[in-house]
Amino acid sequence: MMPRRISKAIQIGDVTVGGGAPVVVQSMTKTDTRDIKATVRQIKSLAEVGCEIVRLAVPDAQAARALVDIKKQTRVPLVADVHFDYRLALAALKAGVDGLRLNPGNIGEPDKVKKVALAAKERGVPIRIGLNAGSLPKTDNTKRNIADRMVAAALKQIKVLESLDFDFIKVSLKAFDVPTTIAAYQSIADKIPYPLHIGITEAGTPRAGVIRSSVGIGTLLWLGLGDTIRVSLTAPPGEEVFAAYEILKSLDLRRRGPVLVSCPTCGRAEADVIKLAQAVEKRLQKIDKPIKVAVMGCVVNGPGEAKDADVGIACGKGKGVIFKKGKKLATVDEKDFLTALMKEMEGI
Amino acid sequence: MMPRRISKAIQIGDVTVGGGAPVVVQSMTKTDTRDIKATVRQIKSLAEVGCEIVRLAVPDAQAARALVDIKKQTRVPLVADVHFDYRLALAALKAGVDGLRLNPGNIGEPDKVKKVALAAKERGVPIRIGLNAGSLPKTDNTKRNIADRMVAAALKQIKVLESLDFDFIKVSLKAFDVPTTIAAYQSIADKIPYPLHIGITEAGTPRAGVIRSSVGIGTLLWLGLGDTIRVSLTAPPGEEVFAAYEILKSLDLRRRGPVLVSCPTCGRAEADVIKLAQAVEKRLQKIDKPIKVAVMGCVVNGPGEAKDADVGIACGKGKGVIFKKGKKLATVDEKDFLTALMKEMEGI
Numbered sequence: 001m002m003p004r005r006i007s008k009a010i011q012i013g014d015v016t017v018g019g020g021a022p023v024v025v026q027s028m029t030k031t032d033t034r035d036i037k038a039t040v041r042q043i044k045s046l047a048e049v050g051c052e053i054v055r056l057a058v059p060d061a062q063a064a065r066a067l068v069d070i071k072k073q074t075r076v077p078l079v080a081d082v083h084f085d086y087r088l089a090l091a092a093l094k095a096g097v098d099g100l101r102l103n104p105g106n107i108g109e110p111d112k113v114k115k116v117a118l119a120a121k122e123r124g125v126p127i128r129i130g131l132n133a134g135s136l137p138k139t140d141n142t143k144r145n146i147a148d149r150m151v152a153a154a155l156k157q158i159k160v161l162e163s164l165d166f167d168f169i170k171v172s173l174k175a176f177d178v179p180t181t182i183a184a185y186q187s188i189a190d191k192i193p194y195p196l197h198i199g200i201t202e203a204g205t206p207r208a209g210v211i212r213s214s215v216g217i218g219t220l221l222w223l224g225l226g227d228t229i230r231v232s233l234t235a236p237p238g239e240e241v242f243a244a245y246e247i248l249k250s251l252d253l254r255r256r257g258p259v260l261v262s263c264p265t266c267g268r269a270e271a272d273v274i275k276l277a278q279a280v281e282k283r284l285q286k287i288d289k290p291i292k293v294a295v296m297g298c299v300v301n302g303p304g305e306a307k308d309a310d311v312g313i314a315c316g317k318g319k320g321v322i323f324k325k326g327k328k329l330a331t332v333d334e335k336d337f338l339t340a341l342m343k344e345m346e347g348i
Numbered sequence: 349m350m351p352r353r354i355s356k357a358i359q360i361g362d363v364t365v366g367g368g369a370p371v372v373v374q375s376m377t378k379t380d381t382r383d384i385k386a387t388v389r390q391i392k393s394l395a396e397v398g399c400e401i402v403r404l405a406v407p408d409a410q411a412a413r414a415l416v417d418i419k420k421q422t423r424v425p426l427v428a429d430v431h432f433d434y435r436l437a438l439a440a441l442k443a444g445v446d447g448l449r450l451n452p453g454n455i456g457e458p459d460k461v462k463k464v465a466l467a468a469k470e471r472g473v474p475i476r477i478g479l480n481a482g483s484l485p486k487t488d489n490t491k492r493n494i495a496d497r498m499v500a501a502a503l504k505q506i507k508v509l510e511s512l513d514f515d516f517i518k519v520s521l522k523a524f525d526v527p528t529t530i531a532a533y534q535s536i537a538d539k540i541p542y543p544l545h546i547g548i549t550e551a552g553t554p555r556a557g558v559i560r561s562s563v564g565i566g567t568l569l570w571l572g573l574g575d576t577i578r579v580s581l582t583a584p585p586g587e588e589v590f591a592a593y594e595i596l597k598s599l600d601l602r603r604r605g606p607v608l609v610s611c612p613t614c615g616r617a618e619a620d621v622i623k624l625a626q627a628v629e630k631r632l633q634k635i636d637k638p639i640k641v642a643v644m645g646c647v648v649n650g651p652g653e654a655k656d657a658d659v660g661i662a663c664g665k666g667k668g669v670i671f672k673k674g675k676k677l678a679t680v681d682e683k684d685f686l687t688a689l690m691k692e693m694e695g696i
Contacts, residue, residue: 001527030622033615057615081614083649106649134653176609176654178598179349182570202611202644202653205629209610211594214559215566222530222567232612234625234643240612246559250526261524262557263550264580264588266429267381267405274378277582281553295582296550301431301454305482305550306524 001251002224007195010126010168012053013077013098017126017170017228018195023221023253024228025244026053026197027237028081033063033070040073042237047076050256051241053228055079055101064091071096079128086112093119099170101128102157106135110160117166126168129157132201133175133184146175147183154188169194170228174201178216185225195227206235210243214250221251255290261306262295269297271315271334279338291348293341294323303328311344313337349599350572355543358474358516360401361425361446365474365518365576366543371569371601372576373592374401374545375585376429381411381418388421390585395424398604399589401576403427403449412439419444427476434460441467447518449476450505454483458508465514474516477505480549481523481532494523495531499539506540517542518576522549526564533573543575554583558591562598569599603638609654610643617645619663619682627686639696641689642671651676659692661685 009019017024027046031038033056043054058064058080071078079099080092083106092100093116100120107113120127131150150173161169171194173184181200189196200216203209213231220226231243248254260281265273277295284293294312296302299321302314307326314321320337322329322344332340357367365372375394379386381404391402406412406428419426427447428440431454440448441464448468455461468475479498498521509517519542521532529548537544548564551557561579568574579591596602608629613621625643632641642660644650647669650662655674662669668685670677670692680688 001530028612028614030613030617031615039615055614059616063615083616132653134655135649177600178566179570179600182349202609202642204608204610205625207590207629208594208608211558211562211591212598214562215570215595215598218526218563219567219570222527222563234610234612234622236622237612242555243559246556247563250560250563252525252527260552260556261550262552262582264376264582264585265378266376266403267379267387267411268407268431269378274582274584277553281555294550301483305480307482 001222004224005189007227008167008193010170010195012079012126015052015077021227023226023248024052025050025241025248026055026228026230027051027240028055028057028230030237033057033059034066036066036069039066039070043070043074043076043078046237046241047074049238049241050245051076051237053077053079053099055081057081058088058092061088061091064088064095067092067095067097083107086116089116090119093123093125097125099126099128101130103130103132103135113157113160114164117161117164120168121164121166124168126170127161127166128170128172128197129154130172130197131174133177133180134201147180147187150175150184151187151191155191158192158194170197172197172199174199176200176202178212181216182219182223185220186223189225196225197228197230198226199230199232201232203232204234206233206239209233213243214247217247218251221247221253257290258284258287259290259292260284260295261292261309261312263297263302263305265297269315270317271297271320273297273315276315276337280341283338283342287345289348291345293345310348311341313341349570352572353537355575356515356541358518358543360427360474363400363425369575371574371596372400373398373589373596374403374576374578375399375588376403376405376578378585381405381407382414384414384417387414387418391418391422391424391426394585394589395422397586397589398593399424399585401425401427401447403429405429406436406440409436409439412436412443415440415443415445431455434464437464438467441471441473445473447474447476449478451478451480451483461505461508462512465509465512468516469512469514472516474518475509475514476518476520476545477502478520478545479522481525481528482549495528495535498523498532499535502536503539506542518545520545520547522547524548524550526560526567529564530567530571533568534571537573544573545576545578546574547578547580549580551580552582554581554587557581561591562595565595566599569595569601605638606632606635607638607640608632608643609640609657609660611645611650611653613645617663618665619645619668621645621663624663624685628689631686631690635693637696639693641693658696659689661689
């Protein structure tokens with residue numbers, strides 16, 4: 001794994017992004033921002049599943065006004081997502097948001113960006129320059145490939161901010177295409193000191209989108225890039241947070257809740273491993289401890305293959321072996337597989 | 349994206365692995381291999397969803413004998429997975445399998461491996477040296493880290509095969525830990541000319557395991573490594589094949605069926621994008637054409653953000669815009685979103 005890129009730290013409320021801080025998990029509300037009650041409820045449920053920064057769309061003045069109450073009723077740092085109209089960004093700042101996301105491709109002239117930057121600077125609020133491959137500024141059409149065009153457009157906006165002595169900057173360069181996204185982030189990583197927000201845009205539904213996001217975000221993280229991540233899924237936002245942590249856990253970048261090691265089963269298995277693993281997974285959702293649990297399909301190979309699991313079961317015909325750190329503890333009957341495993345987990 | 353590593357091509361039946369061939373998708377049956385009828389049925393259903401090589405566990409002599417009939421009743425190349433007893437490998441070869449997978453950590457003395465290699469050579473059948481982090485040979489305990497130990501153990505077995513002038517070799521070095529797996533493959537890639545079978549072992553259930561597998565396999569593929577992939581999931585094997593193709597599609601390494609671009613929705617959306625995307629995804633499962641379809645949550649940004657989609661819909665309040673390659677085609681009512689989109693797809 002490549003060493004993590006060193007970036008300048010910024011503060012989104014009380015959350016540090018960059019500067020060697022743990023990779024931060026964020027998501028976005030999918031409620032109508034003007035519906036204060038529904039939005040507050042969704043922000044709270046996101047915070048409960050581990051979301052550390054919540055972004056909200058601010059499509060109009062009413063949504064910007066709603067931010068005042070939403071901010072009062074929630075504790076997780078909030079980022080206002082603004083397109084087209086820089087005045088909404090100004091209103092969001094007044095409402096007390098902890099961060100702004102602007103897509104320079106649609107915000108208009110540098111003068112408007114400047115007004116926002118000055119107001120943000122006054123409040124110490126960071127701005128994310130959030131470029132998407134699909135909405136590049138029209139004037140950047142001449143460069144060769146999309147990744148280069150994204151980088152060029154981002155650098156241009158960064159210069160506008162820097163010219164105002166504004167450096168609470170975060171940058172994202174998202175595309176649906178994974179190689180394009182990776183190329184863009186790799187290119188900009190050496191050119192700027194700012195933290196990177198990474199993700200794959202419009203990645204799709206949980207079934208396919210989670211795979212595309214994992215490949216893209218996972219590869220970037222393995223390359224040492226990325227200070228905060230957002231998994232974009234056409235799904236309830238809690239799903240995005242779950243996927244984000246699983247990506248980070250698979251690279252040992254964050255710990256959160258249990259990890260389930262389970263064998264795919266094969267013609268050697270003599271028990272219904274799929275059913276058992278599903279039942280164990282369901283139980284594990286209620287456990288916060290970062291333990292490693294294994295469900296293996298054969299007694300001979302199982303305990304060895306999962307010997308670094310804190311606790312596990314290797315299933316044989318009608319009987320299973322409970323093991324801890326590769327050491328056999330007890331033999332149990334098939335009907336007791338789940339309860340015996342859960343009991344051992346409690347003791348950890 | 350890094351250029352693909354050039355490997356020596358081998359043939360598993362009529363499927364070429366390595367030598368610049370497209371990355372091959374494989375999976376494994378989860379039926380009792382001795383149950384010929386159930387196993388043949390599963391092999392056929394795997395082939396239907398695009399599985400190009402099917403592996404079967406051969407835990408005993410009866411399973412080895414079953415391979416004769418299974419081979420006769422199926423067309424996709426079959427690989428016998430043998431642990432502990434080299435005589436089962438000899439029996440599988442006699443039954444006519446197209447490939448063998450041995451885990452040298454448990455097959456025993458080099459003499460036994462030699463007997464298998466000579467029989468495989470006679471038939472032109474390749475052998476995969478399939479190392480797993482959890483079942484390394486006990487004698488290799490002294491090396492520093494697991495990745496190095498896996499590589500050392502694999503190289504030792506490869507030398508045994510090479511000493512017999514056997515070079516129909518494929519290698520895998522799987523661990524549950526993603527950085528370990530990547531380090532092992534990176535290390536061996538420069539040391540041998542043989543194709544690599546990549547995967548993350550015991551990755552878990554579809555919910556978490558697919559993420560871990562996508563991060564690991566995706567990063568390796570992005571690094572140019574991997575000639576054939578298997579996604580190991582505690583799930584019906586068709587799920588493994590689906591995930592494998594989605595990983596490959598996300599890196600433009602294979603095309604298979606449609607790709608769905610869909611926005612995560614946010615406070616700007618005025619239609620139920622999640623519901624629509626799910627409905628579209630379900631319809632797309634019946635379509636073979638490698639088209640790109642987009643479901644976007646807003647009319648203003650949608651067509652631009654998904655302008656390389658062959659066909660798409662951008663949803664507004666009660667109305668949506670059907671677009672092709674970023675060009676608006678028609679405005680439709682909310683009740684007609686799905687049918688209008690599907691109709692446009694037919695014409696492609």
